[in-house]
Amino acid sequence: MGDKKSAEKAPAPPGAEVLDRLFVTVQGRKGADPETSYTAKLYSRGTAKIAQKVGEEAVEAILEAVRGDKAALAAESADLLYHLLVLWADLGLDPAEVWTKLAQREGTSGIDEKKSRKA
Numbered sequence: 001m002g003d004k005k006s007a008e009k010a011p012a013p014p015g016a017e018v019l020d021r022l023f024v025t026v027q028g029r030k031g032a033d034p035e036t037s038y039t040a041k042l043y044s045r046g047t048a049k050i051a052q053k054v055g056e057e058a059v060e061a062i063l064e065a066v067r068g069d070k071a072a073l074a075a076e077s078a079d080l081l082y083h084l085l086v087l088w089a090d091l092g093l094d095p096a097e098v099w100t101k102l103a104q105r106e107g108t109s110g111i112d113e114k115k116s117r118k119a
């Protein structure tokens with residue numbers, strides 16, 4: 001017989017819906033003070049700088065993947081996704097457009113899709 005505590009279920013970890021909430025947050029930082037908001041600081045530096053940050057974070061994630069450090073890869077992936085969402089918001093790209101692309105591709109093998117491009 002376990003005690004009450006061990007019988008309680010651990011809360012479910014957050015899912016990908018956190019991305020939708022994060023996008024709302026970063027969109028809301030437009031016009032915010034770059035002194036108090038890192039996101040606003042990114043917007044103030046312009047699209048090219050935000051895009052550069054996405055590239056840097058992608059490289060950092062790749063390096064951790066190659067090193068085989070899963071915890072570091074998770075942290076760098078979070079940085080990458082955050083900066084990518086800021087880039088989308090900067091350009092006025094609605095994440096739903098990306099989710100739609102992914103949904104449209106569901107069930108289509110990448111191998112088959114590549115072949116159809118060549119045809």
Ligand SMILES: N=c1c2ncn([C@@H]3O[C@H](COP(=O)(O)OP(=O)(O)OP(=O)(O)O)[C@@H](O)[C@H]3O)c2ncn1[C@@H]1O[C@H](COP(=O)(O)O)[C@@H](O)[C@H]1O
Pocket residue numbers: 022025026029036037038039040053078079082
């Ligand atoms: N998820 C994030 C998030 N992930 C990473 N970062 C920041 O991204 C930066 C990345 O570190 P770097 O060393 O690459 O940055 P840096 O050296 O300052 O940048 P550069 O000089 O190279 O441009 C750090 O300052 C991190 O704190 C984030 N900043 C904000 N968020 C989210 O955005 C929300 C709004 O944040 P603010 O806009 O700061 O209020 C927060 O509540 C969070 O939910």
